Every structure is written in C-alpha cells, then in structure tokens.
Amino acid sequence: MAKQARGIQTRRQILEAAGSVFDECGYEPATIAEILSRAGVTRGALYFHFASKEDLARGVLAEAVTAEGVLPQETKLQEWVDVGMVLAHRLPKEPLLSASIRLSSDRKARALFGTSWADWSEFLSAQLTEAKDRGELLPHVDPDRIARLFVGAWTGVEITSTALRETGELEAEIAALYDCFLPSIAVPGVLRTLDTSPDRGARMWQAHRAQGDQPETDDSGPLPARA
Template sequence: MAKQDRAIRTRQAILMAAAETFEKHGYQAATITEILRVAGVTKGALYFHFPSKEELALGVIEAQDPPPPTPDQLLKLQELVDMGMLFSHRLHTSLLTRAGVRLSMDQQAQGLDRTGPFLRWQRTTHGLLAQAKQNGELLPHVNPTETADLYVAAFTGIQAVSQTLTNYRDLEQRHITLQRHILPSIATPSILTALDLSPERTTRLARLTPAH
C-alpha cells in the first residue's frame, strides 16, 4: 500500500510539473529536462508513468478534462450554466486546468490529438440540452446538436479572449454575459426566469466540487 501511495504521489508530481511547464512554454518548447527539474524525479520514474512527451501532454489534458462534474439539478439548463460557471472558475484558479486548455488550443502541438476535450464537451452539452428539450425547458425551434456546437465554440472564444486580456481574471463575468445572450433565444420564458446566473452561485459550486 505504501508503494502504491508513493507511485500515486509521484505521478501527480509529474503531472503538476508538466502542467507548469506546458502552460509556461507550450507543447513544442517544453522539454522533458525542464519537467524533470520541476518535478524533482528521475527520468526512469517519469517514463514509468508516461512513456513519451505526447503521453505526458495527454495526461495533463485528461486530468483537467472538461466538463467538470456538477451537482444534478431539476432544470437541465441550470446544470448547463453550472458547468460553464465551474469551468470558468477553474480556469482562473487551477494550474492543471489552464495547462490542459493551453495544450488543447496549442496549434504548434503537432502530432498531439487535441480533439478529445472538445468532443467530450460537445457530447455533455448536447446531452443536457436534449434532456432540457424533453423536459420542456427549450423553445420549440431549438436544435440540441446545433446549440451544443454553438455553446462550445462560443465558450472557447470567450476563454481565449479572457486569457489574452486578463489571464482569465474576467472569465466568470464573460461567461455570465454569454449565457445572458444565448439563454433568451433557447429557453422558455418561465424557465429563463428560474435560472440562477449570480456570481454567488459560482462560489457555492466551487465549494461543492473541489478542483484538481
């Protein structure tokens, strides 16, 4: 058991060192040598857990992989809002999340499969919207597949702008603004008035779902 615990701690130390290095330098410029220095582990220990730089980068992406789990809600549109709130918060507060997003967006990461996070985010968003439509939360014209694609693309855009301008400090507010523009075009009036978009909700969600 002690050996297993030590292996888990070593793997986590390597992941965090890789996250720090990838966030600072990007995939192409990051080196195994730098990751080893930050992690304080041997090359053998690193390659035991991650056989290559690519596998290490994928490990970082998967460790923060959106969407973060949120508590079940009666209204599925509220779950959709909560998911964006929590991910916005983690981009501002979690190194591992920021590094995973940088890798997912890094166009210099040649040979690295960066599609996973986007596809999983789309599937989860589509699932929530499909349930919301079944529950009568959506206006009749709303297509869950098209709307899920729009949500993922729009969120990707606001997080990129936020990272460039404020290093994610204003992302939570940008996300709320995005929701205030999209929700009136997809939610029924009675559901729209029942949704909680307050900043205080983000704080409560963050307490309920610890970050990496």
C-alpha cells in the same frame, strides 16, 4: 494498496507539473527536464506513467473534461450553466485546466494529439439532450449544434480575457455569455429560474468543497481537476 496510492499520487504530480509547464511555455518549448524539476520525480517514474511528452499532453487534455463542483440542481439546464461557471472559477487558479486550452489552441500541437473540444462538446450535448427530454429547451434546439457553438464561444472568451489580462473578469464574461445564449434555447419558465450570476461558479465550488469537507486552497497552487 499503499503502493497503488503512491502511484496515483505520483501520476498526479507529473500531470500537474506538465500542465504548469505547458500553460506557461506552450507545447513545443516545454521540456521533459522542466516537467521533472517541477514534479520532483525521477525520469524513470515519469516514463513509467507517460511514454513521451506527447503522451503527457494527452493526459493533460483528458483531465480537462470534468464536471467536478457541479451539484445536482432542480433543472438540467442549471447544471449545464454550472459546468461553465465552475470551470471559469477554477481555470485561472489551475494550470492543469488552463493548459488544456493552450494545447487545444496550438495548431501544430493539436495535429499530434487532438484537442479537448470534441470531448467537451459531447459532454455538454449530453446534458442539453437530457434538458430537452425534460422539456427545458425550446423545440427547435439542436443539442449537438448548441454544444459545439458554446464550446467555441467559451474558449474564445477565455482566450480574449487572458490576452487582455483582465484578471478576475473571466467569470463575469462567461456569465454574460450564458445570458446571450440562454434566451434562445430555454423555455421561458425555466429561463426565469436560472442563476447566471458571476459568482455562481465560486459558490458552487465552495459548496462542493464543503460537501467533501475539503477546505478551499489558496491561489498559490492547483486544485485537483478530478475527484
């Protein structure tokens, strides 16, 4: 068991290091040597877990689709909101998450290993489908279509915010994005109950960490992307 735990920890170290390098450099300029240096592991350890730089990129993308920090709510639509708000809170602090957007946005790179967008669209569509089954969405809403549109819009807002170097503004911008989307998909009774405050993600993440009795880390290092 101890050996297995060490293996899991080593894999995590490698992924976080790779995420940091991909986030800063992009896919093509990133080197295995730099990833090894940041991870503090041997070349043999890295290749035990990942066969290539391409395999590392796929590992980073796989870690991106997570609902960690989203707690059960009275409505499924609020949980759908919380996914995007918690991600907006976490992403600037966690290179492993922000790297997934950089990799997905790189046309040459995504030709090699795809993107995280399809998984995100599928995940959010499933949430919206459940919300519709519960009567929380307007009858005309197509969960698949809304999920794809929202993933594109969320990604665009993040890229624009980063390009303009509007530090600390991502949560406010994503909150505004929900405020644009929700009136066109939510039934009025549910719409009135939804919390899209810019600090929603921070509050949910803090509650999640407290629930697990895990203190919030500072901004100097990444937090785990999965429980």
